[in-house]
Amino acid sequence: MNTLIAIGVLAVLVLIAEIINLRKMVIPMTVIGLLGILGYTVCNISVVEAYYNNMFVSTRFSNAFSSLFIALTIFIVALSNDFYKNEFTKIADYVSLKLFLLMGAICMVSFGNMAMFFLGLEILSITLYILCGADRKNIKSNESAMKYFLLGSFASGIVLFGIALIYGATGSFDIAQISNIAVSTSLPVWYALGATMIIIGMLFKVAAVPFHFWAPDVYQGAPTLTTTIMSTLVKVTAIATLYKISVNLLHQMPESYMNALIFITIITLTVGNIMAIRQDNMKRLLAYSGISHAGFMMMALTALGSASPNLFYYATAYSFAGMAAFTVLMAVCKNNEDELISSFDGLGKRNPLMAIVLSIALLSMGGIPVFAGFFGKFFLFSQAIQNGYITLVIFGVINSFISIYYYLKVIIRMFANYEETNREKLAVPALYSIIGTIAAAIIIVVGLFPSLLLNLFN
């Protein structure tokens, strides 16, 4: 709770800084503030407490994910400095929106009450709609915001409808009570209906197939920094929330219900990957590969209740790899109209550091050992095998090497010696280099010492 309040205060301070004309201070202040909050959250990770009649419940699960979200936000805020160079007068708005988004994300993993869950979801979504359309004069950005807003609010509506049905069935908004009632008594059919609607709403936010159609367009049109937020922070938040909701609502569901979820997982994995193969735009490629990563993370649903460390590990591995990849993308395509993969040609020569960072990020996403992504996949696969979902794992494996195919294509292009292009060196703002390097270092360190993260849950 203190974490949430502190972030809220920080966001308001950012807005005040705007009023008293301290724009230059906004980013340093936010980063330092968030670092402090991160430290506080990590130190109090084992504190389990409920606030305001179980509205807000902090558990190890929520604390761990909140720390991850805060860490990701630090990266995003730090990237804002160079990204919004041309619109520096609005920097306070952008930064405070990101902080509000972070509050929404934290509410979504820490809720104890359906009302709080919905509030978190809306805080997150609305800030995101604004950020998507932030590039006002760009038609693509407008299109992206419009699409995301229409479809997203529709999904929110479905979630709300589901909450209402569950309230009708159980007479409670409290997630713990709902969970108890669901275990002890047999419930009317609209309980299952309500749970399904909430799950569908969340699957939309996760961009799981067949609710994924908005993702590539929205990702491509949105300003790249917003895409970064969507594909790292928001995706991870949505998955964590989906997991938490499933743990609480789905334990009395019949086998066939789980099979449907497994089926969605498999098609999410496969469709995302197959669509990624043919992309020539890097943002779309990362969007589709993000869809398949959502599928990997949904594997955690095969072990409701015991998968949280594994899910957390994968989420960390994926989001930092995404962060590194998008940082390089921003550095490389900052002056381009669009983000074609061909703009990465010869990056190994033009800027070796960025090329190495992107290689590490992509190899990690593809699941090559020592990088964190490999261990993430390994933990989820072993959990799924333990629970007897061997078919699912085989699909996971097949998709792993499909994904390696298109990640390698990008890597090859970077190290290609295309003599004819013969481009000059690529100058990258120092902050991008630092952030990319830190993200890549995190991928390696977390890969070498997975216990660092897994032990957060013991």
Add this chain to the structure above:
Amino acid sequence: MNITILLLTLLIGALATYFSGKKSAAKVALSFAVIAFIETFVLICQHNSGFNADYSVEWIANPNIHIALKADGLALALVLLNTLLTPLIILSAWGKHIEKTNIFYALVMFMCFAMTGTFLASDGFLYYVFWELALIPIYFIALLWGNDTFEARKKTVFKFFIYTFAGSLFMLVGFIYLYQKAGSFMLYDLYNLNLSSKEQYWIFLSFFIAYAIKIPIFPFHTWQASTYEKAPTIGTMLLSGIMLKMGLYSIIRWQLPIASDAARELMPTILVLCIIGVIYGSIVALKQVNIKRFFAYSSLAHVGLIAAGAYTLTTDGLRGAVLQMIAHGLVIVGLFFTAEILYKRYNTRLISEMGGIRQQAPKFASAFMILVFASIGLPGTFSFIGEFNLLYGLSQVNLWYALFGGTTIILGAFYMLRMYQKTMLGETNSKPFADIDKTEGIVLGVIVICVIFLGIYPKPLTELITPSLVEIVSYIK
């Protein structure tokens, strides 16, 4: 000596090479490789005097994963091959202009590190990590420093990577399944597991795909010849000399003891595949015009026989396989080095454009001759001992296997001698051909001496590996 020192030496060697700058990279890499060789030698001496260098420390508590290294005779023999060949491979490009030398040699050293790790690891997970790690450096070596145009080799290297990576993932699933059963990845826990015959069958197959691609066994060999051709010669040497031994070694260390019933059941099928590889490789080699592709296919024939020997499940077959792995490693590196020397002088890889070298370069011709004889398996060379054991092991299973497997010697003699005749004798090419210089002499000399010395006196090596093989066979039974 602690076994981890060897691994650390190689890893630090890779880093030091990277940071040493372009001028001194080769020297730094070479000195670390030589240190690693000396350390291996010390380890073997200690092993022979009864010292147990096994090492185990927890890496991840849950799932239960250890950094566990096992230095028995079998592992040490292959580590010896690795650390002996690495300095020779580095020397083989001495003085040659290589772009970004420091990165290149750092990758070579890193690959040596990963391969040593694969041979030593006795925790399935750690083994898998090393196994995959070895793939990354060779991918970049072949991609960035290879022959031909970038577009052409991009395709080849891509195929190689996807192929081997896909195979390994099935092995990973196999390991995860074993972990669920045993609650640990440790070698002996997996050995002592009681698996039903159906489980063994699937585990065997999941491992088999990974190894069959790496070795390669027919029909998983399609990546091989073009990758050997397109990779720079150093990469080809690493691939053919050491990396494919990872697959052969893993059959003996992991696959057979864990899934022995399935191995016995599937033996006929797999032996037939291996022997098809032997005959197919020999016949295709006959038709090759490019000398690197020629050696690639002859290597396919030889490793087919080695794999067949390993799958006989007899002590003799296994011993023959291990001895022949080492012999083949030495000989094939030597042969690819001769191809490189020929290319350096003539700037061609076509056999038809070579000839008349013996008069101009007698030292080179004699060394080449010995390597050719060793490749054929002439008595007195190390390969003879290996092939003899292999064929003997095969004949214990069924005489026909030995007969068909033996065609490798007959066909091998035919195509190798024909190749020698075309390249070294005759009068086709009039370009001057300088005899080997000092560094080339060292590389060829060391290989030739090893091949002949071990051919006459293989006892130290046989004694080193036999106890571990007997132990493994006891688990197979």
